[in-house]
Amino acid sequence: MPPIALLVLMALLALTLSCRTILHRQVRRLAEGNPEVLYYVETKERAVALTIDDGPDPVTTAKILDVLKENHARATFFIITGRVPGNEKLLKRMVDEGHELGNHLTRAEPSIRLAPEEFERELLESHRALSGFATVRWFRPGSGKYNKPMLATLEKHGYRCALGSVYPFDPYIPWSWFSRRFILHHARPGSVIVLHDGDGRGERTTKTLSKVLPELGRRGFRVVTLTELVGLADASAARVPAARSIVPRSPAKNILVSAH
Numbered sequence: 291m292p293p294i295a296l297l298v299l300m301a302l303l304a305l306t307l308s309c310r311t312i313l314h315r316q317v318r319r320l321a322e323g324n325p326e327v328l329y330y331v332e333t334k335e336r337a338v339a340l341t342i343d344d345g346p347d348p349v350t351t352a353k354i355l356d357v358l359k360e361n362h363a364r365a366t367f368f369i370i371t372g373r374v375p376g377n378e379k380l381l382k383r384m385v386d387e388g389h390e391l392g393n394h395l396t397r398a399e400p401s402i403r404l405a406p407e408e409f410e411r412e413l414l415e416s417h418r419a420l421s422g423f424a425t426v427r428w429f430r431p432g433s434g435k436y437n438k439p440m441l442a443t444l445e446k447h448g449y450r451c452a453l454g455s456v457y458p459f460d461p462y463i464p465w466s467w468f469s470r471r472f473i474l475h476h477a478r479p480g481s482v483i484v485l486h487d488g489d490g491r492g493e494r495t496t497k498t499l500s501k502v503l504p505e506l507g508r509r510g511f512r513v514v515t516l517t518e519l520v521g522l523a524d525a526s527a528a529r530v531p532a533a534r535s536i537v538p539r540s541p542a543k544n545i546l547v548s549a550h
Contacts, residue, residue, distance in 0.1 A: 310476055317455045326441055328428075328516065330455040331480040331523045337512040338481040339519040340365040341454060342495065343394060343430060343488075346377040350492020355383060357496055361503035363513035366452075368394035368430045371419035373488065378423075385424045390515035392428040393417060393449065398489070400433035401440065410443045417447070428452045428516055452516055454484035458498075461486055466497040473502050477511065480519065 321329040331339070340358075342365050345351045358365060367384055369391055374381060384391065395401055395412045396419075404412065413429070420426045429449040431440065436451055444451055458472035473483055485495045506513060514522075 313476065314455075314478075320453075321455075326445075326451070327436065328450060328452040328482065328520070330482050331519045333480040333519070333522045333524055335512075335522040336479050336510045337514050337519055337522055338456075338477050338479070338483055338506065339516045340483050340485070340499075340513050341368060341392070341430070341452070341516065342366075343368045343484065343486050344370055344373075344398060345487035345492070346373055346380040347488045347492045348377055348380075350496060351377070351380045351487055352383075353496045354487060354492060354499065355380075355387065355389075357499045357503065358389070358513075359387060361499075361507060361513070363499075363503050364388050364390070364515050364518065365513070366390040366392050366428060366516045367487075368392040368428070369416075369420060370394050370396065370398055370488070371416040372396045374419055381420075381423045388515075390428070390517055391420050391424050391426050392430055392452065392516070393420060393426055394430055395432060398432060400435060401431035402433070402435040402437055406439040406443065409440055410447075413443060413447060413449070452482070454482040456481045457484040460491060460494065460498075464494065466494050466501075469494070469498040470501045473498070474505055477506065479511075480523075482516065482519070 317329050321327070340363060342354065345354075345367055346369065357363075364387075367389055369381065371394075381391065393413065393416050396416050397412075401409060417426060427449060429444055429451050430453065431451065434453060441451060456473055456476045458469035460469050463469070469485070477483065485498065486492075487495055503513060
């Protein structure tokens with residue numbers, strides 16, 4: 291990387307780490323404008339949800355599961371079902387160890403680029419692949435963008451779209467130390483953390499979690515699945531994902547979550 295580009299990147303990283311209030315306000319605006327999509331949960335409980343996109347990976351997913359088990363943490367894994375064949379034992383292990391499966395369609399691509407009919411076809415194809423392992427109720431769009439037709443299709447099939455509030459840009463920033471500092475700086479009760487497996491990122495996620503999870507524990511946080519976090523929501527804010535729970539209202543949205 292050229293020196294000037296590195297300096298610019300370092301400046302942006304410093305700004306990202308420092309602007310906690312600005313980021314929280316941005317996420318809150320997105321959540322309030324799109325209540326059908328989960329960004330975080332309003333709760334006083336010291337708990338955060340951990341979500342991991344783009345698995346399974348035949349090498350790194352097992353390492354991530356090991357770190358979660360060592361730290362008594364649970365996660366929601368957003369699965370690309372095209373990567374399931376040959377890795378079925380990993381999905382079974384996820385479910386057996388108390389984790390949750392989410393739908394991330396069949397391929398790593400921006401979901402919003404799919405025509406409505408193709409999106410529905412891929413949603414159902416990936417649902418069939420996952421439903422043999424567990425009940426699946428959460429969906430995350432590839433590249434973190436959604437629109438009204440997508441949300442309407444999710445409602446039709448009993449899904450809820452889940453994004454996040456603590457996203458350390460790990461597909462783009464290849465430094466575990468940055469992800470660690472970002473997560474610990476921004477985590478608060480009800481946060482939804484986003485990290486990635488697959489495509490060479492699982493090793494970095496393993497390293498990040500090996501540092502982040504013990505520290506969150508020392509701070510009194512439990513690390514849970516999305517469904518568990520929603521169950522801890524303040525009574526006035528609880529929204530359980532179910533059919534007819536979505537009210538599509540907005541055009542394409544770009545959010546603080548990415549899945550590449």
